[in-house]
Amino acid sequence: MEKAKERRNECEEARNLANKLKKDAKNYEKLEKELENIQTLLDKKNKLENKLGESKTQLREWECRADELKKKIKEAEEKLDDFEATKEKAEKLEQVKHKHQVLKQRIDKLSERLENIKENLKTLKDRGCPFIEEECPATQEVRDTLLKRQKKTKEKIEQSKEKFNEVEKELDLVESAYDRFQSQKNVKKNKDENEENLEKLRKKIEAKKGKLNSLEAEIEEIKEKGGTKKKREALKEQRNQLKDIYKEYNKAKAKSEDLKKVKKEIKNNKKDIKKIKSEKEDILENLNSLRGKYDGKKHEKLNKKFEKKKSELNTKKGKLEDKKENFNELKEEVNELEKKKKKLEEKKKERKRTEKDLDFAVRIRKGISRLSEMRSVYVGEITELANRHWQNLVGSEWELIWDDTYLAYKRKRNQAVTIHEMSGGEKVATALSIRLALQEFVGGLGLFILDEPTIHLDDESCTKLAEQIQQIEGLNQLIVISHDDTFESYTDQQIKVRKISEDTSEIETSL
Structure with a gap:
């Protein structure tokens, strides 16, 4: 205070x-x-x-x-002092060229005519009259006419040549004038552009001078104010x-400025002191009242009970954390089991397909086992065809063998792997290769039906399979049931089934 x-x-x-x-x-x-x-x-x-x-x-x-x-x-x-005169001469170029060409053609025509006249005169001189084979008044008259024409033609040629020489000189002058005019045109164009640029530059200079005057006036005004x-x-x-x-x-x-704050602080301090004194009196009064009521043993008993409950709560919290950890572990195990279940379903489906392929192979083997004594020969030829298809599909590292007991296996030097030990893709390739070989060897029907032939095959093997089927001779009709579009470009008609919902499907047909 x-x-x-x-x-x-x-x-x-x-x-x-x-x-x-x-x-x-x-x-x-x-x-x-x-x-x-x-x-x-x-x-x-x-x-x-x-x-x-x-x-x-x-x-x-x-x-x-x-x-x-x-x-x-x-x-x-x-440079342009004689521009107009040069322009006038240059404009005559086409006219003079035409005149020059006309005269040349005329001279050529007259020269050709003169040659014809000379040839006719020579003919008359050599042969004479064609009827009496000697000179006669008629031939003499023709010769005189030709001689007159020859003289007249020569005169015309001379006159035309004189004119031609004059026009040729004029053409040289006009061409020279035309070249000079073309050069002057560029000069004039540059001159016009320079005059236009000069005018623009003059305007810019005038505008810049006006700005300079304004700047100088503004600077003088600032100097006065400063x-x-x-x-x-x-x-x-x-x-x-x-x-x-x-x-x-x-x-x-x-x-x-702190004076008001100080005065307010003093006023608040006075209020706080008064309030504290009042609270002090109340606390003393309550303290005196509680001194008679306080039971130390009961306080200690309640304290122990509180500690016990606190310990139980901590134990339960620990158990809860353990159960949470166990729950998380069980949850992970359940997720892992779900994944394994999904894989098991896939394996079951694969097993069904494999069993189906195996059943097909067994049926073929049983059917063919009933063949005649030529079985070994037929099996050998079918094996060669099947091996060709097999190597085109999966590569030439292994050789496919289909023996007399109709068991299929792949062989590489001293190694042999039966169809039961092959991968899913190799099993499919084996069954398809033997099926293609049988179709190619037996033939007859010209019909080939395939259900999911591309399963377990990569894109390259799928394409190769489609190409090999196309090469089979005698194959008139091919029916393929598939979930991919490998055979779409190899078939004439496609029927596509698309699932829209659980109960609805859409069918699309294309030719």
Whole structure:
């Protein structure tokens, strides 16, 4: 309580000091804010000056580029001084070419005509009249006509050649003009592009100059607002003089703000003291009342009973944890048994299929055992066919043997493994190989029915099986019942059954 009162006195003294220093503190804050504003302006001025320098550099680059474009445009204008005249000559190229070609064709035609005339004159000179075989007035008249035509044709050829030479000279000039015109066209195109670029560049330069003027005006305005360096130093000096006073003011202000808290704390302390005194009196009264009622033996007895119950509870908790562990172990065993049960079901199914295959093989063996004395010969040939199918399905490492007792086994040098010792896939391959061999050897019906022939076979073996069945001669009809699509591309018709629900299936037929 005394400490709280001391703190209250200190807080009141701090409040009085804060009131005394308040005016100087406000002056300090005002100076601080003014200097911050000035610094902000100076930072802005520096950024604007940097931007101004960059803009001036860019402007100089643009002006240099504009000068280069002007120079190129001037050079192009000098090259294009006779552009229109050259263009006019170049446009006559097709016309002169046509004229040149016409004259050439005419000369060729006249030359051909002249040759014909010469040939006719020679014929007249060699043979004379075809009727009296001597000179006659008719042949002389024809010769005179031909001579006149020959002279006239020669004159026409000479005239045409003169014109042709003139046109050829004109063609050389026009072609030269056309080449120059093509070159000038590129120059003009470049000139037009340069003029367009120059105009764009002029606009950009004007816009950039306007921005430069705005930046310079803004910098001057900031310089005026920021004041001189001397004025800024004076403001900083004033601020530094008031800095210690401002710190002292803040400390006093912070301490004076605790005055309300201290007063409230004193008030609460008084209430707490009063409450504690009241509680103390109640506790003393209850204590005096309980002293007469307290039974030490009964307390000790209850304490022992509590400890006993506590021990029993801990024992039961331990038993519960043991039972939980046993339950988890049993749960794992049940899960393991479920897995084994599932595997057992699969093995049973596999055994049924194997027994079915074995029964099929036994039936075949019994049936064939009733054959005649040629049995060994037939069995040998069937064995060769079956071994070929077997090696195509599973590889050539082992050889498949089907002996006289109709027992199937695979052999490799001195090793032999019966069908009963083979894997599921090998058993299926063995049964299929013998079945294919019998179909190929016996034939007759041209019908082959297979139920799940691809079970236990990999994808490659399935494909090979389908290809081998296709190669059997005399096979007209193949019926396959399967859960995969191995034979889909080898059959003409497919009937697909899809299970939709427990009681419903969907049948799809495709041809």
